[in-house]
Amino acid sequence: MAHSMQVGDFLEEINCSVCLELFSDPVILECGHNFCRACIDTVWDNAQSLSCPECRDPFAVRKYTVNRILAALVERVRKQEQVQKDNRTNPRQNVEDHDEGVKQTLCVEHKEELYLFCEEDETLACSMCIPEHYGHHFLPLQKAVANYREQLNSVVSSLESILKNIQTEEKIQQHKIKYIKECAQNLEGHIRSEFTVLHDFLYKKEHQLIQELKVETSGILEKMEKNLKEMTDSSNAIQCQISAAQSKLNQQVSLLFLKGIKGEMTRFIEAHKENAAVSYELVNDNVNSGVYKCPLQYKYWKEMKNIIHPAPTDVRLDSETAHPELIVFDGQSAVKWKEKHPEKKKPDNLECFDTKLFVLGPYGFTSGRHSWEEVGDKKSDDFERFDTRLFVLGSDGFTSGRHCWKVEVGDKSDWILGVAKQSCKRKGNFDITQKNGFLVLLMENQALFVCNKAVRIDRFMKICNVIVYLDYDGGQLSFYNASDISHLYTFHKTFTEKLFPVFSPCGAANGKNTAPLRVLPQREYNLTV
Incomplete structure (x- = not known):
């Protein structure tokens, strides 16, 4: 209840x-x-x-x-x-359902126990049903259940494994989506920050130029208005004198006209002399439009190089690291390949020693006292020099900050640019890979490659100059076509040791690809490409 x-x-x-x-x-x-x-x-x-x-x-x-x-x-x-x-x-429904389950274990036709399973017909059968299933395969009921349970469990296990892999990939994809969103957000912040510098620069220049225009205009107008005031005052004074003289002339009574005439005439004459002696010149100063109506965009575009960060790095080549077949020249800013020539045999000379291992100094003495110091061979032991690959490193390496340099590749069909770790391989024949300390972009037969992987570029793109950009702290190394700053390729990697610019003009064949690689100095950037 x-x-x-x-x-x-x-x-x-x-x-x-x-x-x-x-x-x-x-x-x-x-x-x-x-x-x-x-x-x-x-x-x-x-x-x-x-x-x-x-x-x-x-x-x-x-x-x-x-x-x-x-x-x-x-x-x-x-x-x-x-x-x-x-x-x-329907209170008897449950009981009937139970009875129906019991009935299903008996053959409807033969009233025998259904203890066999026909695999072809997928039905239960009793011993008397066998002739009706001629040629079919039968399994004991329990064995059939066990076999198919095993198969089903195997399928379920396989599906669970597939599901687990998919879920793992799903989590990875979710993390990647999150990473991309965060990366895009960070890049957006970077873009805004970089353009804020440009906006501030342009705003300050605009404000400064407008202020200069206002100051110059104010000075000119001040002189003109002062001159105009003096002219107006003088004009008013003369008007007053003319009015006084005209009033005297209009006097018809002779006695009144002549009264005090001498004094008035004296005043009129002196005023006339004073006004005649004063001359007024127009102030014809003009605003210097050449300063303000010049190619302003070009002018300040040129000045913007002072705020560009990173500023172009003045890279110099280290001849001590250059392969013996490379020539570093033009103030250590260019490198090219030189062909091998057989050494010329020195001609016999009457002044040469023919049996003793002697050599004379270049100068002799005829008087006085002299001393000299023995100097050994100052040449390095070539530990830093590349002996197989046609490489040369930059003189200075980087361990932090952002740097960029522009390299003139011209019409060369083959070249290599990038950076190399301080510990990179230098001796023997080796693959140009990250494992061996190289992050480079390779041009081979007018096609770009990175680690044997082709870089997709516009087939109409002509690359004459390449900008290499290194953000050491940000773990980025990028390459750009300098003509329009179009992106060629980017490495993303955490840098842990000193990095040096690396260059290779590659060898020449059949008189082709003989032009040098040239690192353009800062003065040749001029914010133009």
Whole structure:
């Protein structure tokens, strides 16, 4: 009895207080009471003011929230009531279902136990059904179940393995998406920061030039207005004198006309002399439009090189690292390949020693006292020199910061540019790989490669100059076509040791590719390519 009362109380809790039925699409008000959506809408449509039908709390606006938890609870109650209703209408159904399962273990036709499984027909059979399945394969029921369970478990295990791999890849993809978003956000911040520098520079130059124009204009106008004021004052004074003289001339009475005439004439004559002695020149100064109406964009474009970061690095080549077949020249800014020539045999000379291993100094003495110091061979032991690959390094390496340098490659069909670690391989024949300390871009027969991987470029692109950009701290090495700063390739790597610019003009064949590689100095950048 107590249980029935509790169930009844529970059902009352999930009944709408308006329609007294189970909630349909329940919603909860701000006061915490629940109603059917349709019921509360009907109540509020017919009410003069908005309030809760139960507690009468007023509301300023028509607002409620769907109660999904209550909706799910009501749905479960509905299903339970349906089950109970079905049980009441057909109480023997469960017993019949059990009997049906028992019947299925007996052959309908022979009333024998179904203990065999026909693999071809996928049906159960008794011993008397075998002739009807001539030529078919039979398995004991338990063995058939075990076999197919094993196969199904194998499939499930395989699917679970595939699912695990997919989920792993899914997580990796999610991390990659997150990384790309963060990377894009960081790059956007970098772009804004870089352009802010340009905007600030241009704004300051604009403001400065406008101020100079205002100062110059103000100075010219001040002189003109001062001159105009003097002219106006003088003109007014002369007008007054003319008016006084005209008034005297208009006097018709002779006695009055002649009264004080000498004094007035003296004043008129002196005023005339003073005005005649003063000359006014127009101020014809003009604003120097040549300063302000010049090719401003070009002028300040040239000045912007002072704020460019990184500024072009003045790279010099280290001849001590150059392969013996390379020539470093033009102030250590260019390198080219030289052909091998057989050494010429020195001609016999009467002054040469023919049996003793002696050599004379270049100068002799005929008088005085002299001393000299023995100097050994100052040439290095070639430890740093490349002996197989046609490479040469830059004189200075980098361990931090951002750097860029521009290399003239001209019409060469083969060349190599990039950076090399201080510990890179230098002796013997080796692959040009990151493992051996090289991050380079290779041009081979007019095609670009990175580690034997072709770099896709516009087939109409002509590369005469290459800009190499190194952001050591940011772990980036990029290459650009200097003509339009179009991107060629970028390495992303964490740098941990000193990096040196590396160059290779490559060898020549059939008189081709003999031109040098040339590192352009800072003065030749001029912000142009």
